[in-house]
Amino acid sequence: MTLQMIGCSYHDTEVEFRERVSFSADQIQKTLGDFRDRFPRSELVLLSTCNRVELYTSSSDNTELDHESVAQFIAEQHSLSPSEVIDQMIYLSGSDAVKHLFTVASSLDSMVLGESQILSQVKQAYEQACDLGSAGALTHSVFQAANRAAKRVQSETAIHRRRVSxxxxxxxxxxxxxxxxxxxxxxxxxxxxxxxxxxxxxxxxxxxxxxxxxxxxxxxxxxxxxxxxxxxxxxxxxxxxxxxxxxxxxxxxxxxxxxxxxxxxxxxxxxxxxxxxxxxxxxxxxxxxxxxxxxxxxxxxxxxxxxxxxRNRRERQKEWPKALQIIEDETAKFIKDLNHRATGPIVRRLREQAQELKQDELQRLVSKLNSSNVDPAVAKEIEKSFDRLINKLLHPPLASLRDDAAEGHERGLLEAIRLLFKLGDD
CATH class of the missing domain: 3.40.50.720 (NAD(P)-binding Rossmann-like Domain)
Structure with missing residues (x-):
């Protein structure tokens, strides 16, 4: 599963376009329901403020939910053409989308650097998605992590302590x-x-x-x-x-x-x-x-x-590099944890498969040994040898899988192991 963001803000679009794609409180409720009906295996958190409109999405089937399909959905909600949405709204995915959300929640992307209102707006968008059932495993994780990143920026920098209005x-x-x-x-x-x-x-x-x-x-x-x-x-x-x-x-x-x-x-x-x-x-x-x-x-x-x-605005700007480093650190940590969590089910199933094969072969061998009155201690030692053999055989692919996870699964080993060992769908 990959986080995607399609949206626009005061940075890159005129207010007239933002007005056309904005969502009122009542519209958000309907839109989340429509999205769930249209993409039942997908997740959506919708953030709509006076300065930005952003849809954070994820799906267990990335072919079902891509840039074009989300743009088409937005266009239908506001009676626009899909090309207008694609031309005017930016698209981010993966770590770029995660970093963007963390930056927004920490008010580093706000018109007034360090303003406090945006974090509560992000929380409200997430809570509304939870209440209406459009949030899921990935959006739960990333929005909770965004709140932690914002809290770190608040507590470890002076950006929010310098008043600018x-x-x-x-x-x-x-x-x-x-x-x-x-x-x-x-x-x-x-x-x-x-x-x-x-x-x-x-x-x-x-x-x-x-x-x-x-x-x-x-x-x-x-x-x-x-x-x-x-x-x-x-x-x-x-x-x-x-x-x-x-x-x-x-x-x-x-x-x-x-x-x-x-x-x-x-x-x-x-x-x-x-x-x-x-x-x-x-x-x-x-x-x-x-x-x-x-x-x-x-x-x-x-x-x-x-x-x-x-004077306070200048002092806030001095804190910008420190705050940005916090965002970089929190993004890297989240992506690393996410990638490692993705390997967990595969590692578990691979070990379970190896244990099942071991038990089948061990049971067959022990049955033959029992007919020859072999000492039980010898049978126990044979079982330990089977376990050592499994561990030695699995160590290289699992070590490579861990390294690949740390790099964001860029080499595709997760999918390769799934196919090679016929581990089925995650």
């Missing part, structure tokens, strides 16, 4: 410099768009409990608040909320500052010099830069945070 740097690196914990802090976030939503995720991961989102459109604020289980408020209550808050975050798309120094000074007096951290993640900026000159106020703007992001 503005919200992650703001909450993960700036906030701890000012507050020991967000657990009992009042947080106000201005804006309910994508930046606000991403920032909310990091806030909750950091332990923030008392969060209020304010947006000019109250409905958008309410929707976001409901999704995250937090408070929302009218835009008109922003100043009142600022007086109560410890952490103020701006993520709006306003063309002018939503808070000037003149607006903030009376609020600052009401706060009675209580410490305040302001994170301005917006472009254009949400808060007048001069607010940061007031006592007990720490204001960080987008340029400060982007500089930290770029």
């Amino acid at each position: 503005v919200p992650s740097v703001a909450i993960g690196e700036i906030v701890p410099e000012v507050f020991d914990s967000l657990k009992n802090k009042q947080v106000v976030i201005c804006g309910a768009g994508e930046m606000g939503e991403e920032t909310l995720r990091y806030l909750q991961q950091a332990g923030a409990k008392n969060i209020c989102v304010i947006n000019r459109s109250r409905q958008r604020a309410d929707n976001l608040a409901q999704n995250f289980g937090i408070e929302s408020d009218d835009w008109g209550n922003l100043h009142q909320r600022i007086v109560q808050s410890d952490l103020l975050i701006g993520t709006t798309s306003a063309t002018e500052p939503i808070l000037t120094q003149a607006d903030f000074e009376p609020l600052h007096l009401q706060r009675k010099n209580r410490l305040m951290l302001i994170l301005d993640l917006a472009v254009p900026r949400d808060f007048d830069a001069s607010i940061g000159d007031l006592p007990s106020v720490y204001l960080y703007q987008i340029d400060d945070l982007q500089a930290a992001c770029e």
Whole structure:
């Protein structure tokens, strides 16, 4: 059995094509079922994200499931021509497919190097295949090994410890410099768009409990608040909320500052010099830069945070060779183990066949010896000689088979031994 991968990603295809071949959650369930019906002796794990669509397949009959047959299947699922699929989607097999999966799971192939979401997406794809019965022996092994490889990259390199998005740097690196914990802090976030939503995720991961989102459109604020289980408020209550808050975050798309120094000074007096951290993640900026000159106020703007992001991005790149070596090692280990497992049934059957032949001949010989009243100790010694003979005869082919397995069965000895000794199908 050989792992195959046919797919496309942001590396090699335009978003328009990825949209045409992508699979929604409902489509994945149907596709896995259709694949199982079409190729009953095959395995499939389907990974579909915004940046990639990849099908990992394997079959006990490689002639049934090849590049063209999988391309034909994808084409039928999306009403495309097979030539479009073959032209646009890359194809990998064997160790190349294994290495690719390990690289993807470890987020070394992601648009943002080291992002953490892809591993959970790979796990989800595998678990869905398991639930629907389209995973099998090889996909079980390779996806579990991919998870181990990704964990090694996470634990043995600093790639995942360097934050590279503005919200992650703001909450993960700036906030701890000012507050020991967000657990009992009042947080106000201005804006309910994508930046606000991403920032909310990091806030909750950091332990923030008392969060209020304010947006000019109250409905958008309410929707976001409901999704995250937090408070929302009218835009008109922003100043009142600022007086109560410890952490103020701006993520709006306003063309002018939503808070000037003149607006903030009376609020600052009401706060009675209580410490305040302001994170301005917006472009254009949400808060007048001069607010940061007031006592007990720490204001960080987008340029400060982007500089930290770029610094962390460079640090991640330094870890790339180390992470890549882990992938190489894990791929080689997996392929070696896989090849050795493939030899196991053949070795077992060969030894069983030799033992059966030995027992037949030994029984015939012992029957004759018993009629001549031969000492049982002599018969036992004869049996040992038979065993030594079998071991000596089998040692050269089995040693060659082990060496061939270590090299990926490139010389075809596994199949040759199967045919020469008539060992039947695996």
